[in-house]
Amino acid sequence: MRLSGSRAGSVRLLLSLAALWLSDAKETGTAMTTGDINQQTQESISDYTTKRHDLSTPGSHLTAQDFNQQTNENLTIVLNNISIPGFSSAPVEKPVILADPATIELLCTLNSTSTDSAAINMTWKKDNETVRSGNVTSSKLKNVWSTQYTLNIRERNQMGNYTCIFKSEKEVKATFHVQAPQIDGKEHHVVSYVGDSVVLVCKSVKYTPINWIWYMSNGSDQIAVNDSLMPDKYKINKENNRTTKFKILKISEKDDRSYWCQAEFKLGESTGKVSLKVLTYMVPLKPFLAIAAEVIILVTIIFLYEMYSKKKQVLSDDQKEFEQIEQLKSEDSNGVENSTTRQRKV
Template sequence: EKNITLDSATRIELSCRLDNKYSHLKSFQVTWKRGNETIRHINKTENSWGIQLRILDNSKLGSYSCTLKGEEEISAVFHLQVPKIEGKEKNIVSYEGDTAVLVCKSSGYTPIAWTWYMINGSEQIAINDSLMADKYVINRIPTNVTHLKIVKLTKEDDGAYWCEAAFELGKSKGKLKLKILSLMVPLKPFLAIVAEVVILVTIIFLYEIYSKKKEKHAEEEKEFDQVEQL
């Protein structure tokens, strides 16, 4: 299988070449398909079969396969796709009151436009930083990278975010998850240690008081015994 990335309209040729280790195969039939649809116009050269495609929009994207059937069956698959976005399924952790920056990148390709979405239940809501400048800042420079800055984080900001890159041949998305923690979370281990220390100090203090009372009581009994002897 081979992935072929395309971001704009182009002409492309896909070719299947029979490897030398299959040179013993003499009689076979070659079929090209796009999905389940058979493509009939095939260019043939020696031990090679190809198709020429004119990709004008995303309707021509998808999976193309060539299959050689004979004594053995050999297949090759080509996946034509728009550029993928770096940052898919990335988890980001931050704290209430802080600022979080979500980043998506298109390596080697420049999108026509970027759009950020936040998920509200099953609904995707486009983030308009010009209308909510006190909450969101979107940086689109350089053009193949986009940054979404979210300030004054609250629990309501917790959830999934999508970045969408628009190319001439279609759109590609990346998903990021933002986890907002309470400020008490990083303090919990420290508070647990402090609590243990307080308990230990209290036990020692109570033990000291008990020991002193016991010693004092023992001394009083000793003095009482001495008085009786007199």
């Protein structure tokens, strides 16, 4: 027998809880028969089928027949769950990546042994808005409280943050971030020179975008690049739809700016940034020229110092020679005077 989408979701939820309960019962020594589990499961399914009547999106209202019809449109079912160990746990977050429309089942479980089930209030929020929908199910199996939110994601405005909240004397929460795929890699920088060509690359590893768009900065604005208008300057290539290459020819200093690649998916966009730094060929020569200038200045200083030292040495030698000559003259003069004196004494 084939179950409807809503009933199948409930069966999966209750079977998961039964597995958790049996594991916990094995640890504590408590046992439950298979008949008890089947009876509780059938009762929960019956009660859930009676209460469920809304579409998953907040603010919309569909009958159970409409909901079942929509869930039978062969949408991919994506199950995500977060287990919270207790009220002392920190908030938990988990990304849910969607590139195409899908039915997602968000399941939160709380394990607690110190709080009575009647004292726990379980609610859901989308961003900051409380979800009031019939396709939210909540249940308790021994010391495990659980709440599941099932919704069909078809539009971009359905993407966002979905938070389950367990509130008693304390409060604990878990958040599912439902978002479009992100482009692989963070912002990166590219360096090139005036007159050269450069290729900017963006990739989407796991998901195939339906389109790629390149933008470039123009002051505080971003303008889309149309390579067909300037084929001699820009060329955009999509190799396998998961990779896009943007080639810029005959680079000038005006191309020194930021560029963005945007991958478009059915449920949103993802953007990557590339910063291009354009240098002139004088730039790498500047350090060499600075070193050469320092060497020239140093050699000039050494040369001038040598010239000064040699000149000073020559002057010193001339001075010594002059003093020696003067000394010899003085000695000769003294010799003549002494000879004259001796002659007079005779």
